[in-house]
Ligand SMILES: *[C@@H]1O[C@H](CO)[C@@H](O)[C@H](O)[C@H]1NC(C)=O
Ligand SMILES: *[C@@H]1O[C@H](CO)[C@@H](O)[C@H](O)[C@H]1NC(C)=O
Ligand SMILES: *[C@@H]1O[C@H](CO)[C@@H](O)[C@H](O)[C@H]1NC(C)=O
Ligand SMILES: *[C@@H]1O[C@H](CO)[C@@H](O)[C@H](O)[C@H]1NC(C)=O
Ligand SMILES: *[C@@H]1O[C@H](CO)[C@@H](O)[C@H](O)[C@H]1NC(C)=O
């Protein structure tokens with residue numbers, strides 16, 4: 129249902145905005161610039177009555193429509209966003225405040241379900257029109273915290289778990305997402321649209337999901353802070369899965385503190401995802417991720433550099449490695465003890481291992497079937513991976529065989545599932561490679577609070593043990609960088625001005641520590657604001673007031 133009031137608002141949003149709103153430009157500088165606006169700045173404006181949450185929805189939707197035809201980062205806008213915003217404005221007016229996200233718009237990845245007008249498809253037409261029994265728990269938690277779910281972001285289809293030859297950020301439903309820092313920029317993935325949207329100020333923040341790299345990598349390449357939480361800290365209920373052993377949901381935001389606000393809202397136990405029962409604290413002693421944002425958080429912390437796991441400086445990667453070495457000096461100057469050569473003892477074996485492929489492949493079939501079994505309406509009758517594969521291979525917009533189904537096929541070809549001994553052996557191998565032979569071994573041997581690594585190589589070791597990682601902007605490629613295409617040849621994977629990040633990784637459930645380290649680094653460097661997108665929308669809050 130679309131209210132009449134919404135239709136009026138929507139018409140304004142779809143009008144040629146720059147001309148319609150031109151007369152209001154005088155006021156623009158009074159309000160926080162949306163490219164970088166923080167939750168705190170927006171909340172101050174709402175508190176002062178300078179603007180409303182309805183205005184914020186209007187401004188963000190206007191911005192989305194200004195760039196979507198170029199960047200394809202948002203697949204659907206929530207038609208209820210205006211009425212939800214009005215309700216939250218009314219609550220604020222009468223003194224009901226749900227928390228620090230009250231009345232702030234957030235975008236979510238198109239694999240996180242909502243029980244409303246929006247679809248949840250992982251980018252596949254097979255799920256277009258499907259209905260779920262309730263919101264994904266993380267979406268319900270966002271609503272409870274007062275956030276406005278503004279829309280769904282494009283992604284690498286099936287969270288990059290379909291093809292061997294597709295491109296980051298492409299889905300059949302949403303087309304090809306591009307990054308905003310260079311024409312044709314590979315946005316990375318699979319939370320591509322969440323990365324691009326958050327980076328150019330199309331919401332206060334976005335949710336992504338990660339199995340291995342899908343929050344950290346697009347956060348890094350889109351000049352963002354991304355938190356990939358410990359598996360089990362955030363519920364995956366009604367999130368289209370890859371692997372119960374590795375999947376997580378986490379924030380992608382412009383500042384560490386904003387990411388902390390969002391994580392605080394979505395973390396916690398959930399009866400629908402029993403991995404959350406591993407959360408090791410009682411409600412009353414749950415961490416305060418926002419309070420962890422302290423300028424002196426690096427003081428006295430022991431931070432390892434696992435040299436054998438950070439890759440090597442080449443001519444192409446030199447800017448990343450040079451910035452990384454400079455960052456170690458920043459950390460030292462902030463009072464951290466940098467412990468060098470905290471190598472991972474089994475890293476060569478990890479690089480050689482296929483155990484993670486086995487775990488993901490073994491989980492995917494049963495986990496996908498369990499998601500599909502929950503649908504209350506399943507328009508294409510896809511009940512398992514075989515059905516989805518058949519659909520994908522026959523439905524023209526899925527672009528098969530130009531984009532293949534190699535990863536589906538590999539999972540279908542497994543002659544065992546995630547309850548068999550072969551699966552368990554692979555999972556135990558992962559727990560060793562990332563644990564005693566990897567990150568956890570180094571943390572314990574060298575008595576570390578965390579390790580620091582270039583974000584481009586940060587995800588894998590933590591992914592296989594379900595450990596947390598946070599990435600913070602570190603720099604961008606210089607203007608003399610040679611443009612290099614991706615493997616498919618349809619995106620620019622390396623190019624001038626493409627951002628990169630630095631990551632802190634630690635023990636399971638160590639988000640509070642990692643957020644502190646990241647915040648203290650971010651506040652000393654403030655890299656994000658030095659790197660500017662080549663394209664960004666022009667609509668600001670001042671442009672929409674009065675509509
Ligand atoms: C404030 O508004 C909300 C939402 O409209 C309503 O549920 C609540 O009862 C109101 N509270 C007061 C104190 O008026
Ligand atoms: C969801 O899909 C249906 C088709 O089943 C479509 O009519 C509807 O517009 C979509 N919702 C949104 C918010 O785009
Ligand atoms: C954004 O562009 C994509 C690709 O053309 C399209 O599928 C999607 O519907 C657009 N989203 C909105 C909100 O206009
Ligand atoms: C990639 O960059 C090159 C060089 O600037 C440009 O000509 C090309 O159009 C870009 N690719 C895409 C897909 O935009
Ligand atoms: C989690 O729930 C599933 C079914 O939903 C069950 O098979 C499994 O044993 C449960 N695991 C734990 C640790 O409770």
Ligand SMILES: *[C@@H]1O[C@H](CO)[C@@H](O)[C@H](O)[C@H]1NC(C)=O
Pocket residue numbers: 396397410411
């Ligand atoms: C902790 O809080 C959650 C929801 O916030 C609730 O469902 C759960 O029962 C609480 N657990 C305890 C032990 O109080």
Ligand SMILES: *[C@@H]1O[C@H](CO)[C@@H](O)[C@H](O)[C@H]1NC(C)=O
Pocket residue numbers: 434435436469471
């Ligand atoms: C750690 O790894 C680096 C890079 O492979 C190597 O140069 C160094 O000797 C190793 N140090 C230790 C203590 O193993």
Ligand SMILES: *[C@@H]1O[C@H](CO)[C@@H](O)[C@H](O)[C@H]1NC(C)=O
Pocket residue numbers: 476477480
């Ligand atoms: C890599 O795998 C091959 C084949 O399984 C094995 O022979 C070799 O010893 C492995 N190397 C390492 C460093 O684990």
Ligand SMILES: *[C@@H]1O[C@H](CO)[C@@H](O)[C@H](O)[C@H]1NC(C)=O
Pocket residue numbers: 515518519522
């Ligand atoms: C595969 O998909 C085609 C086209 O949608 C359909 O006609 C056929 O029945 C499907 N086959 C199976 C085995 O589901």
Ligand SMILES: *[C@@H]1O[C@H](CO)[C@@H](O)[C@H](O)[C@H]1NC(C)=O
Pocket residue numbers: 543544548550
């Ligand atoms: C799967 O196949 C492998 C080798 O082909 C065999 O060793 C293994 O026992 C099979 N597992 C099951 C569960 O059938």
Ligand SMILES: *[C@@H]1O[C@H](CO)[C@@H](O)[C@H](O)[C@H]1NC(C)=O
Pocket residue numbers: 443606608609610
């Ligand atoms: C870019 O310029 C820097 C500084 O002049 C130089 O060190 C570097 O080698 C150049 N990079 C390339 C790819 O030409």
Ligand SMILES: CC(=O)N[C@H]1CO[C@H](CO)[C@@H](O)[C@@H]1O
Pocket residue numbers: 299300301302303304525
């Ligand atoms: C509405 C819209 O623009 N849909 C596009 C989504 O992406 C696919 C694949 O690129 C296009 O075929 C659709 O036209």
